Amino acid sequence: MIRKKTKSKSLTAISFRNNLIVSISIGFTVAAIFIFFEVREFNKDAEKAREEGLESKKELVKAEVEKVIDYIHFTRLFMEKRMRNNLKERTYEAWSIINNIYNKNHETHTKREILHLIKQALRPVRFNNGRGYYFLVNLNGVEELYPVRPEFEGENLLDLQDARGNYVIKDEIKIAKEKGEGFVKGYWRKPYADSTKMFAKTSFIKVFKPLGIYVGCGDYLIDVRKDIQDDIKMRIKRTRFGEYGYVFVNTYTGVAVVIDSKKYSEGDTIWELTDSYGVKVIQEEWKAVNKPGGGFIRYHWLKPGTDKIAPKISFIKGVDEWQWMIGAGVYIDVIEENIARERELLYKRMIRKGGLGLLLILIVLVLIFYMAQRNARIIHSNLETFISKLRIAVKSGKKMNADDYSLVDLQNILPPINEIIVHKTEAEAKLKESEIRFRTIFENVPVMLLVFDNDLNIKFCNKEFNREFDIKDHTKLLKRSLLRYLPNNKTNKDFITALPKCDGNFREINIKTAQGDKWHNWACFNTPVNETILAGFDITPIYQNQKRLAESNATKDKILSVVSHDLHGPFNTIIGFSKILLSNEGKLSKDKRDRYLQHIHNSSKSMHTMLTNLLSWARAQSGKIKLYFTVVELYLLTSEVVKTLSPLAAQKKIKLINEIETGLTLTSDISLLRIIVQNLVANGIKFTKPGGRVEVSARRSAGNKIEIIVTDSGVGMSADMVEKINSGEKVESSPGTNKESGTGLGLLICQEFITYLDGTLKVKSHPNEGSSFVVSLPAHKELRQEL
Known part of the structure; x- marks a missing residue:
């Protein structure tokens, strides 16, 4: 029987193969478990973030609306008191003017002349956005000053009745005689308003007994309310919160009061306004207003500054007294965008961690392979890994890990190496931070700066210099070539003479810029590294102001000189003829006395005209x-x-x-x-x-x-x-x-x-x-x- 020859395998190969299979299996199992739990936790966090983000934005817009409504209620509480205080203060101011004029002139002028001076002083005065004015009435009922209806001046208005039949002048005289001052209320049909409506008008008067007159001013409560509404509208327009948050106001009938829109303006009727998904936005606002404490609405709206229609949630609450719907909204697409960004970051983290896992598996396999080799190969491998890791650590600034090596000798030398790496990384970070700080200051400081090397070639120039001179190619710009921007005058020659000293003193020069001829202050400095720095700033407005001030003072001096000269003549006439009259009392004929008095009268009128013109000119010069x-x-x-x-x-x-x-x-x-x-x-x-x-x-x-x-x-x-x-x-x-x-x-x-x-x-x-x-x-x- 012939036995089949089995293929021989080394223990190293078998160990390497088994360890490879086990390592790969464990790696993929751990990765799958990690991904499962990571995704599940992310979905929970995303839902929680969505709910919390929506609730946070609801609280934000509701708080903004409540702040506006609280401010409206607070302002309304003191509206009438504010109007009364204003009328009283204005009347007291007018009374002080009358008293001052009377005290200065009662010994030299008749009461009629003093009254004429008072009327001239009060007639042009306007306040409360131009609708307020002063009136004067004598205690017999004759209208002395009525700037808006001068045709009534000089008439007896005791029988004047308001829209309800009240005898207003009689009421005013009664208060003036009994109390000396007080408030009077009348009802009038306002010009340019609905002629069928009566409007309450409150006036405050104060008597001036020496002339037998009283002065006063009045205002309509409806006008004060409109002023307050205008102030509140301006405050609302300036209100911003978050990235796109603002407050808007519409009336209960759908008229825009405060609106941030390119298509619609204040005063437009927008009751039928519909968003891109068919939502009647203003009608939904009306429904929210009718809920106790207001309510939230959802719709889609154009993001300010973009072409993007985004979902939006707004809180609406009404102010019944003014028929206003106050609202504030935020765009909620940012919540989903944040979740999407977090999901994208999750995927990136998973890819990075997966790659790191694969890298760890490969490292384990390499270690297993090397463990199967001779001890010499282990030492050689550890040394090669050490060198490789050292290069990476030096380049990245990260510490080397002692667990990567099996040799105790290598582990013992890692702490001092890591300490060196940390010090090097910190030094590089500080150097980079210093460079960024210098570059930020250099580029953004509102001073023109140029830096030249030892050969006078430009190294740096900042944005302020570029804006002023509009120089495109800095490589061809030398310090000496800058001199062509200096017009030929003595001031600039003195500056050129002092320039090589680089003493750091600022000097005034006349220079040609991209915006024309200007006046600058420039100084030159030397640095320890043989660099030259030029620093300058624009003083043209200061120079021009000084020039205008000198011209203005010269004009005023000249005018005062003329006035002083021309006043001598009338004064000499008055003094001379009055002296003759006093020293020859009873000895002069009636014709001579009348002729002398006529000269005195003409000279006084001349001085009065002269001083009136001088006062008008002075007011014009002062900008008042x-x-x-x-x-x-x-x-x-x-x-x-x-x-x-x-x-x-x-x-x-x-x-x-x-x-x-x-x-x-x-x-x-x-x-x-x-x-x-x-x-x-x-x-x-x-x-x-x-x-x-x-x-x-x-x-x-x-x-x-x-x-x-x-x-x-x-x-x-x-x-x-x-x-x-x-x-x-x-x-x-x-x-x-x-x-x-x-x-x-x-x-x-x-x-x-x-x-x-x-x-x-x-x-x-x-x-x-x-x-x-x-x-x-x-x-x-x-x-x-x-x-």
Whole structure:
């Protein structure tokens, strides 16, 4: 019998094969168990995260809505008290002005003159977004000041009744006489509102006994509520939370109050607004408002700043008093996106751990294989593994693991090696951190920086330098080539002379940049590594401000010098003639006494006009002019000016004619426009000989403009003076045809106020042929209040 020869196998091969099968089986079993439990735990965590995330976002939006509603309720509680306090404070301010004017003038002026000064001071004052004003009534019921209805001034309004039949003036006088001050409530039909509705208006008055008058101001509670609503709307618009969170407001009838949308605006009716899945969003808001304490709604909405429609959850709650639906929402797609990212990270971790498992299996197999070899191979293998691991550790910065080696000698030398690796890794991290910090500061500091090597070749320059000079190729830029950006002047020559010293001192230079000529401060530094650093920053705004300040001071000094000079004449006249009157009391004839008094009167009026113009000019220079644009009837305005200046024209027997047609209107600030027209007409009277004429006319012109023309038959002006006025320069004042003096401020004020009203002033004149001043203003502007 012939026996079949079996194939011989070595113990090493058998051990290697069995260990290989066992290792692979164990590896795949452990991997499967690991994957199963990892996926199951992830699904549990994902569901929990989904629920917690949704609940967290609900709490977030509900808290934002509650904060807004709490603020609304808090504000409403003090609405009427706030209005009353405001009216009282405003009236006290006006009373203080009246008292101050009275105390300063009661010894030198009649009560009627003092009252005129008080009316001039209070007439232009506006507050509460331009609707508030002051009124003056004497204790006999005569309206002394009514800025919005000047036609009632001078009339006795004791019989004036409000919409409910109350005698408002009588009630005010009763409070003024009995208590000295107090609140009065009336009911009126507001202009531009439903004529069938009555609105409650509260006024506060305070009596001023020395003049027998009382001053007051009033406001409608409905207007105060609108102011508060506007303030709250602005606050809501600024409210942001989270990445895309904001607060929105709609009325119970579906009108947008505060909305963040490219398609819809405030005031649009959006009751039928439907999302991309057919949800009637505003109608769902209404349903949520009718739930106790408000409710949540879900819908899909466009993410701000993107083209993506995403699911959204919002909390809605109503404010019944204002019929407002307050809501805030958040996009909930981010929850699923976070879970998806976590799932992706899980897969990546599983792949990494699976690869690590396979690597461990291979290491085990390699160890088994080497254990079957001779001891020399074990030592040789351990040494090769050690060298390989050492290279990896040095490169990656990770510590070497003693469990990877079977030789105790290798295990004993790993701690000092790992210590060296740790120190090296920490040193590299600190170096990298320092480099990042330096680069961040270098690139973002608002100072221009350049770094040159020892050969003056540029090494670095930061963003601020690039923005200022727009230099594309830095490789060809040398320190000496920068000098071509310096204009040839003494300041720059001094800088070039001091540049090689690199003493670190900043010096002012004039330099050409991508934005034009500017003024910079530059300094040069040397570093210990033979590098040169140039540092600079822009001082152009400071330089320009200093230049403007110097020009402004020069102008003010010149004007004050002129005013000081021109005040001497009227003062000398008043002092001289009053001295004659006092020293010759009872000795002068009536004609002489009247003539001296007339001189004193004319000089006083001249000083008053001069000081009024100076005050207007000073207010214009300080920027404290407050503009309130409204529709102005030109005929009425010029009629007031003509009425005011008629006595002045009559003294010189000059015809003052208003040629403006009724019905011609424009949108402007009535106070500034009155000052402009009055100054121009007064200027025409001043330079027109007795028997002449001054006309005021107006016409429409191209470009939606209104031209107001003041024409006189006076002495005219030279071509040089006309050119100065048309170019906006100040012209020196000259005496009038009756030797009237002036400062030249009247025309300067006209020029500045016309600029405030976005208009222009042009003059046409020839010597002895009269002058024509043409003021061109926009016919229609948005009604608004400006500072």
